[in-house]
Amino acid sequence: MFKKILLATSGAPSTFGAARVAFDMARRYGAEVLVFNVMGVPTKAFSQVVNDVRTGEEIVVDDEYRSWVEEELKSTFEKQIETVEYSRLILTTGVPHREILRAARDNDVDLIVMGASSGDSSVYRKGYPGSTLQRVAKAARCPVMTVHRETASYWGGFGNIVFATDFSKQAKSAFKFALSSAKELDCDLTVLHALDISGKVLDQNEIEDRLIEARARIRETYDLDGFKNVDIEVWEGVPYVEIVKMARERSADLIVMAHHSHELDPEKARIGSTMEQVILRAGCPVVSVSKPDKV
Incomplete structure (x- = not known):
């Protein structure tokens, strides 16, 4: 049922619960995990200068920066990656919800797993999920799984x-x-x-x-x-x-x-x-x- 799971993550702690669920599902059901990260939103079309998704700061996405982000994600999810047979890391730049939807479509994924936050902690106080999740959930052609609280990320298989x-x-x-x-x-x-x-x-x-x-x-x-x-x-x-x-x-x-x-x-x-x-x-x-x- 689950052959490909796309984990959309910024690498921030707010996405750790979603990562635990995605990797545990993949381990239990033999699925491939696509760890997907949008490094930033280009300041101009096709520009290497992007606004960081988490901080909003302008950064230059060159080979050195891309390698650094890749190593950071591998380090963050090292233990989970070791538990699954199939996993891939996909890095890109662009508007987050568009790139998530594009990756889900291009890779024909069965499930998208996300945290509820768009990176702005104020969304919790306001009482609604982040705008990226809103847009992904509206347009995704596969089910979208959301893990908001860390306590919700325990995954013991389906019962x-x-x-x-x-x-x-x-x-x-x-x-x-x-x-x-x-x-x-x-x-x-x-x-x-x-x-x-x-x-x-x-x-x-x-x-x-x-x-x-x-x-x-x-x-x-x-x-x-x-x-x-x-x-x-x-x-x-x-x-x-x-x-x-x-x-x-x-x-x-x-x-x-x-x-x-x-x-x-x-x-x-x-x-x-x-x-x-x-x-x-x-x-x-x-x-x-x-x-x-x-x-």
């Missing part, structure tokens, strides 16, 4: 996957990825719909009627294709809170969601607020699925 649905068009692609992963990796699958009652005053009978309706809708919408290791759950509350709670209760190794909801045009949509909050709070990696191409 339980939580798929959270809002019944959007994009959620169907996310379900295909979740189901195929659960089948191929022989793990449990929890299908969850969180009924959004935040800011609403509803009669308890009405809530219970909606829960019953949502459970029936899950069974009608998603074909489990004979898969038996599945639970269907419908909870009421604030969606991101209920998703994170479910993942914690089931000791989930992975949460799978659609990249966005409500907006049906993936070229216009950004990561939905529920996805953002789940990424920031989850105790396990989160996979965003935008397009159905490689699910």
